[in-house]
Amino acid sequence: MRHEIDNIKKTEYIEVVDVWEASVRATHHFLKEEDIQYFKPLILNNYLDAVELRCIRNNRGKIIGFLGVADQNLEMLFIHPEYRGKRIGKTLLDYSIDKLNVTKVDVNEQNEQAVRFYKHCGFETINRSELDSSGKPYPTLHMELKK
Numbered sequence: 312m313r314h315e316i317d318n319i320k321k322t323e324y325i326e327v328v329d330v331w332e333a334s335v336r337a338t339h340h341f342l343k344e345e346d347i348q349y350f351k352p353l354i355l356n357n358y359l360d361a362v363e364l365r366c367i368r369n370n371r372g373k374i375i376g377f378l379g380v381a382d383q384n385l386e387m388l389f390i391h392p393e394y395r396g397k398r399i400g401k402t403l404l405d406y407s408i409d410k411l412n413v414t415k416v417d418v419n420e421q422n423e424q425a426v427r428f429y430k431h432c433g434f435e436t437i438n439r440s441e442l443d444s445s446g447k448p449y450p451t452l453h454m455e456l457k458k
Contacts, residue, residue, distance in 0.1 A: 328344035420450040
């Protein structure tokens with residue numbers, strides 16, 4: 312199955328946040344409910360406008376995975392849990408590297424599946440922060456694409 316990359320309209324931001332939340336609940340087991348509720352409006356009202364967004368849709372046109380890029384950094388890559396394991400994340404990551412010049416990604420250290428995914432795709436850890444970018448106590452790995 313070939314996955315086409317598409318743009319995301321501002322009118323679709325609620326749908327994007329729904330994918331984000333479903334993905335986070337399936338993969339970020341270390342987050343507390345209050346953290347998800349803290350980030351949700353920030354994603355919707357601030358973060359989505361700060362990145363270049365792309366998505367993959369299912370055959371009914373619904374967004375099933377998306378990415379956000381800023382300054383060659385992959386800021387977001389989230390796949391709806393029903394569509395994990397179908398190469399959607401890999402397709403979006405490859406697109407971000409080939410077309411949006413991504414060379415870096417920050418990933419929660421406790422999101423071990425994501426860490427393994429990025430390592431498998433050629434990223435290596437170059438630094439580590441004790442806190443995430445919001446100052447919350449979730450260690451973050453700063454990864455860079457190997458040359």
